[in-house]
Amino acid sequence: MTTAKAHANIALIKYWGKKDESLFLPFTSSLSLTLDPLYTITTVSKDSTLTKDLFVLNGVTQNSQETEKISKFVDYFRKNNQFVRIESSNSFATAAGLASSASGYAALSKALNQEFEWRYTDLELSRITRKGSGSATRSLFGGFAVWQTGDDESSFGYSLPTQMDIVMVIAVVDDQKKSHSSRSMMKRTVQESAYFEAWVQQSERDFSDMLIAVTERDLRRIGLIAERNAMMMHATLLANQTPFFYLQPKSLEIIQLVQQLREQGIVAYYTMDAGPNVKIITNSTDQAKVIEQLSEILNQDNIIIAKPGPGASIL
Numbered sequence: 001m002t003t004a005k006a007h008a009n010i011a012l013i014k015y016w017g018k019k020d021e022s023l024f025l026p027f028t029s030s031l032s033l034t035l036d037p038l039y040t041i042t043t044v045s046k047d048s049t050l051t052k053d054l055f056v057l058n059g060v061t062q063n064s065q066e067t068e069k070i071s072k073f074v075d076y077f078r079k080n081n082q083f084v085r086i087e088s089s090n091s092f093a094t095a096a097g098l099a100s101s102a103s104g105y106a107a108l109s110k111a112l113n114q115e116f117e118w119r120y121t122d123l124e125l126s127r128i129t130r131k132g133s134g135s136a137t138r139s140l141f142g143g144f145a146v147w148q149t150g151d152d153e154s155s156f157g158y159s160l161p162t163q164m165d166i167v168m169v170i171a172v173v174d175d176q177k178k179s180h181s182s183r184s185m186m187k188r189t190v191q192e193s194a195y196f197e198a199w200v201q202q203s204e205r206d207f208s209d210m211l212i213a214v215t216e217r218d219l220r221r222i223g224l225i226a227e228r229n230a231m232m233m234h235a236t237l238l239a240n241q242t243p244f245f246y247l248q249p250k251s252l253e254i255i256q257l258v259q260q261l262r263e264q265g266i267v268a269y270y271t272m273d274a275g276p277n278v279k280i281i282t283n284s285t286d287q288a289k290v291i292e293q294l295s296e297i298l299n300q301d302n303i304i305i306a307k308p309g310p311g312a313s314i315l
């Protein structure tokens with residue numbers, strides 16, 4: 001029996017689109033921040049009494065579709081046709097745009113690596129983790145992490161050494177399971193969006209600029225690049241044959257608040273993923289001022305203060 005813990009990460013430069021669906025190869029490289037309060041704890045046990053894998057998520061035994069999805073991933077580690085019992089729980093809302101697939105697959109692969117005695121390094125492991133969920137490549141690492149595009153061999157995650165005062169204030173607009181998964185919507189965007197090519201080109205430039213901004217610990221530049229990159233990702237969805245948006249009225253209200261905060265000289269930038277929740281990028285000096293004004297439009301229970309978190313580990 002092995003238990004592992006991995007933290008979710010929020011991308012500052014987004015992964016949005018696979019150039020190879022079966023190998024989970026992204027069109028572009030992405031860069032993220034792993035967050036302390038959002039995590040998954042997963043226990044994997046080989047069980048010779050089982051005739052197929054068993055997957056229990058947040059106390060609920062998952063249906064055949066979810067179990068088959070996870071079994072395909074276990075196959076990368078499985079030895080001697082042994083089935084496993086997987087029990088996992090997330091410390092935050094699942095499938096709501098808070099990166100549960102990232103922490104979920106990072107914790108799972110970390111646990112499977114040990115349970116089947118593979119002894120892969122985190123870098124090697126991230127290559128395999130990629131095939132569970134792309135964003136999970138980055139959750140094996142703490143702090144700032146990159147997932148580089150490339151081929152099957154060269155597309156993996158790694159951590160950046162930068163440590164700095166950065167805080168993400170997460171505004172939970174809706175914690176319900178989203179109607180359209182990241183996976184399905186990024187696929188449709190690749191196929192349909194009139195803006196997809198422009199996204200790939202701009203995101204490559206954003207990635208290079210972000211690497212410099214993170215190396216120089218330049219929070220202002222990090223914030224400005226992250227905002228533009230996120231909104232461009234959302235713009236690709238608006239340019240689908242059937243336009244789609246994850247933003248809700250409350251999301252827009254928070255974005256406007258962030259712009260007002262900045263006009264008041266407060267450090268505040270925003271990013272958004274495949275869901276309506278907004279992540280406000282700030283620092284420990286201005287965090288209280290951000291929360292004070294955010295509390296006027298959002299219940300305290302729906303505000304998560306997230307500092308950088310560690311890489312995945314065996315408990």
Ligand code: ADP
Nearest residue numbers: 040088094095096097098099100101104181182
């Ligand atoms: P999110 O924004 O939360 O990442 P996604 O739709 O991208 O939402 O991914 C959610 C999916 O990730 C779930 O439907 C489930 O298949 C998978 N997932 C979530 N949590 C876990 C976990 N702890 N272990 C394994 N898989 C998980």
Ligand code: DP6
Nearest residue numbers: 011014015133134135182183273274
């Ligand atoms: C918007 O990693 O969930 O959060 O690889 O199909 O599992 P799959 O997709 P997933 O997509 C994450 C998309 C994103 C941006 C990001 O995290 O980089």
